[in-house]
Amino acid sequence: MKKFFARAFLALILLLLYAPLIFIAISSFTESRVLGNWTGFSTKLYGNLFSGSMQGAAGSLMTAVYNTLIIALIAALVATLLGTLAAIGIFYSRGRAKNAVMFLNNIPMVNPDVITGVSLFLLFVFLGITQGYVSVILAHITFCTPYVVLNVLPKLHQMNSNTYEAALDLGATPGQALRKVMIPQLLPGMLTGFILSFTMSLDDFAVTFFTRGTIGLETLSTYIYTDARKGGLTPELRPLMTIIFIVVFALLVIINIRQERAAKKKALIK
Amino acid sequence: MSEDNTIISIEHISKKFGDKRVLDDISLSIKKGEFVTILGPSGCGKTTTLRIIAGFETPDEGNLYIGGNLMNNVQPHKRPVNTVFQRYALFPHLNVYDNIAFGLKLQGVAKDEIETRVMRVLKMVGMTDYEWRNVDSLSGGQQQRVAIARAIVNRPTVLLLDEPLSALDHKMRKDMQIELKQMHRTLGITFVYVTHDQEEALTLSDTVVVMNEGVIQQIGSPTDIYNEPVNCFVADFIGESNIFNATMIEDRKVEFMGIEFDCVDEGFGENVPVDVVVRPEDIYIMPRTDKGQFDGVVSSCIFKGVHYEMIVNTPDGYELMIQDYNPFEAGMEVSMIIKPNDIQVMRKERVCNSFEGVMAEADHVEILGCEFECKPQEGIAAGDKVRVEVDFDKVDLTDDKRDGVCDGDITFILYKADHYHLTVKAENGENIYVDTQDVWEDRDIVGINIRPEDMRITKIEEAGA
Numbered sequence: 237m238k239k240f241f242a243r244a245f246l247a248l249i250l251l252l253l254y255a256p257l258i259f260i261a262i263s264s265f266t267e268s269r270v271l272g273n274w275t276g277f278s279t280k281l282y283g284n285l286f287s288g289s290m291q292g293a294a295g296s297l298m299t300a301v302y303n304t305l306i307i308a309l310i311a312a313l314v315a316t317l318l319g320t321l322a323a324i325g326i327f328y329s330r331g332r333a334k335n336a337v338m339f340l341n342n343i344p345m346v347n348p349d350v351i352t353g354v355s356l357f358l359l360f361v362f363l364g365i366t367q368g369y370v371s372v373i374l375a376h377i378t379f380c381t382p383y384v385v386l387n388v389l390p391k392l393h394q395m396n397s398n399t400y401e402a403a404l405d406l407g408a409t410p411g412q413a414l415r416k417v418m419i420p421q422l423l424p425g426m427l428t429g430f431i432l433s434f435t436m437s438l439d440d441f442a443v444t445f446f447t448r449g450t451i452g453l454e455t456l457s458t459y460i461y462t463d464a465r466k467g468g469l470t471p472e473l474r475p476l477m478t479i480i481f482i483v484v485f486a487l488l489v490i491i492n493i494r495q496e497r498a499a500k501k502k503a504l505i506k
Numbered sequence: 507m508s509e510d511n512t513i514i515s516i517e518h519i520s521k522k523f524g525d526k527r528v529l530d531d532i533s534l535s536i537k538k539g540e541f542v543t544i545l546g547p548s549g550c551g552k553t554t555t556l557r558i559i560a561g562f563e564t565p566d567e568g569n570l571y572i573g574g575n576l577m578n579n580v581q582p583h584k585r586p587v588n589t590v591f592q593r594y595a596l597f598p599h600l601n602v603y604d605n606i607a608f609g610l611k612l613q614g615v616a617k618d619e620i621e622t623r624v625m626r627v628l629k630m631v632g633m634t635d636y637e638w639r640n641v642d643s644l645s646g647g648q649q650q651r652v653a654i655a656r657a658i659v660n661r662p663t664v665l666l667l668d669e670p671l672s673a674l675d676h677k678m679r680k681d682m683q684i685e686l687k688q689m690h691r692t693l694g695i696t697f698v699y700v701t702h703d704q705e706e707a708l709t710l711s712d713t714v715v716v717m718n719e720g721v722i723q724q725i726g727s728p729t730d731i732y733n734e735p736v737n738c739f740v741a742d743f744i745g746e747s748n749i750f751n752a753t754m755i756e757d758r759k760v761e762f763m764g765i766e767f768d769c770v771d772e773g774f775g776e777n778v779p780v781d782v783v784v785r786p787e788d789i790y791i792m793p794r795t796d797k798g799q800f801d802g803v804v805s806s807c808i809f810k811g812v813h814y815e816m817i818v819n820t821p822d823g824y825e826l827m828i829q830d831y832n833p834f835e836a837g838m839e840v841s842m843i844i845k846p847n848d849i850q851v852m853r854k855e856r857v858c859n860s861f862e863g864v865m866a867e868a869d870h871v872e873i874l875g876c877e878f879e880c881k882p883q884e885g886i887a888a889g890d891k892v893r894v895e896v897d898f899d900k901v902d903l904t905d906d907k908r909d910g911v912c913d914g915d916i917t918f919i920l921y922k923a924d925h926y927h928l929t930v931k932a933e934n935g936e937n938i939y940v941d942t943q944d945v946w947e948d949r950d951i952v953g954i955n956i957r958p959e960d961m962r963i964t965k966i967e968e969a970g971a
Contacts, residue, residue: 396594
């Protein structure tokens with residue numbers, strides 16, 4: 237009986253958490269322009285979305301999706317590269333310098349997005365960097381990198397530090413040793429960092445909003461914001477959100493499975 | 507350089523990590539095909555020496571030659587040496603075959619040749635049929651075999667081994683020792699082997715290099731090192747030993763435990779303080795008789811498998827360790843003989859503590875980085891450089907470091923038949939040597955006191971003044 241209540245409670249919490257998402261997902265399969273009305277099953281909204289013909293109050297929805305993906309991809313790639321190098325640097329530094337850099341690495345993660353957004357905006361103005369694609373990508377790289385560092389560092393700790401030296405000893409140049417021995421061992425952490433960066437960039441609104449400038453660059457989040465302000469949500473957003481939710485959900489499941497496998501493997505060795 | 511068959515030549519190499527001097531003027535030459543073991547306690551600089559040969563560290567001073575070529579600034583990947591690391595350092599993302607083939611692939615060796623060579627070394631280390639296994643799925647001993655195979659497949663001129671067997675259990679270690687020795691014979695390449703296990707060093711090597719505190723203590727064959735240690739450290743570190751403070755009366759006559767013994771050593775001078783080492787198996791023990799050189803009473807007798815190990819006390823308060831095939835029970839009265847051949851006389855490194863310091867005030871002197879009270883010295887003003895001498899038995903150690911003027915770590919304990927000879931590292935890194943009857947533990951932190959009347963202070967005259 238006790239078990240039943242515990243389960244029911246858990247189910248209730250999960251239902252409350254996922255209700256809005258499920259609601260959107262269900263209403264993406266009807267044609268009604270007003271959210272909440274059910275006018276029979278239809279995949280027309282999905283069709284509209286992929287034909288790319290529809291225009292919302294803030295320009296083309298598909299352009300916004302395209303911008304979002306490009307920005308997320310570039311930001312995640314660069315952040316992964318920078319974060320990995322930074323993690324290696326932090327790992328091999330000693331004492332005070334190490335603690336100081338770790339501290340500095342952690343601050344941006346707890347800093348509210350709005351603050352990060354405004355300060356980056358001011359920085360870009362001060363440096364005279366044109367606000368637009370470049371500034372948004374730079375801003376996203378900035379807030380993604382610390383997460384990559386945090387994911388790569390444990391892999392460095394797990395690595396037998398002699399393996400790099402062993403590679404040199406066997407005739408590898410420092411570059412070859414990095415490519416053939418270190419990177420493969422860090423790869424799981426780098427991948428997790430990349431996926432995390434990608435989803436965080438997709439998700440971001442505040443930072444993008446402050447750093448996109450006035451050239452009319454729209455990512456998905458700013459598009460939805462503008463769209464909602466100018467009168468009602470474009471119905472095609474419903475299928476789009478459903479798709480994004482499923483993609484993000486899938487990515488998170490992948491990360492979890494990978495971690496589970498790594499843990500199992502580790503347990504096996506011990 | 508290369509007219510003789512020297513393969514590695516280390517010339518006056520020194521190395522510091524921060525303020526800590528880890529190698530102090532090391533010189534060593536290793537012959538082609540030799541099995542050399544560098545032996546010493548942890549922190550003695552043996553691994554640093556190996557890492558300098560491999561190229562992971564660069565010497566601050568001195569030169570390293572391999573095959574006659576200066577190697578000081580040559581990158582590790584360009585050196586004709588390969589290393590077997592202490593914790594194997596296998597590449598976890600590669601299987602056994604790819605681990606071993608790693609070096610050959612980098613050299614651009616043809617694929618079928620790689621295969622033949624990998625299979626040959628796998629057979630050599632007894633790991634045939636394991637080539638596709640994941641390295642994580644192997645046992646410690648198997649991983650070590652792969653690590654050795656990965657190094658020797660490249661046919662290095664020198665194979666460096668950094669405590670390769672330390673992570674294995676006793677039985678496995680014994681087996682691997684025999685295999686390594688065989689491998690050394692078949693391959694004919696030079697092995698440089700680092701270990702802290704004296705038994706391993708004696709079993710495996712042609713030449714043993716004993717190191718302590720960054721300094722080479724002795725280089726010699728295993729029998730030389732065991733039978734003729736040059737100082738107390740080597741005698742104590744290799745095997746069991748009875749070490750005595752002694753006086754060389756004249757050539758072939760030495761006195762210790764208040765008894766004059768015949769010995770075979772010459773050239774120490776007359777009435778010179780020396781150290782004497784006698785191995786426990788070299789003291790002849792018999793039931794009490796007047797034919798012995800000295801008498802004693804057995805205080806304990808332990809069976810050690812092949813022999814019995816007995817502790818014998820003499821009436822003068824000396825405690826000896828004796829090994830014999832026959833047991834003499836505790837409480838038994840016995841007599842002992844030591845033959846001239848079995849007495850190894852060693853020059854003393856020092857006969858008292860000697861520090862350079864500065865006169866701080868009229869009645870205070872600064873040595874070991876602390877100010878000690880002393881008797882007012884005539885003719886020495888504050889600020890003068892002085893030499894302070896203190897006898898070993900005039901240094902007081904206290905349990906609580908706050909009770910001492912200065913504090914230090916006990917870094918080495920030597921038992922000398924009737925007292926302990928301690929090496930204490932003071933705050934400023936200098937060593938102070940202490941003779942005491944008290945039992946202290948290695949690594950104890952102690953306070954150091956010296957009474958004013960026990961200091962002999964002399965002024966150091968400034969050069970050119």
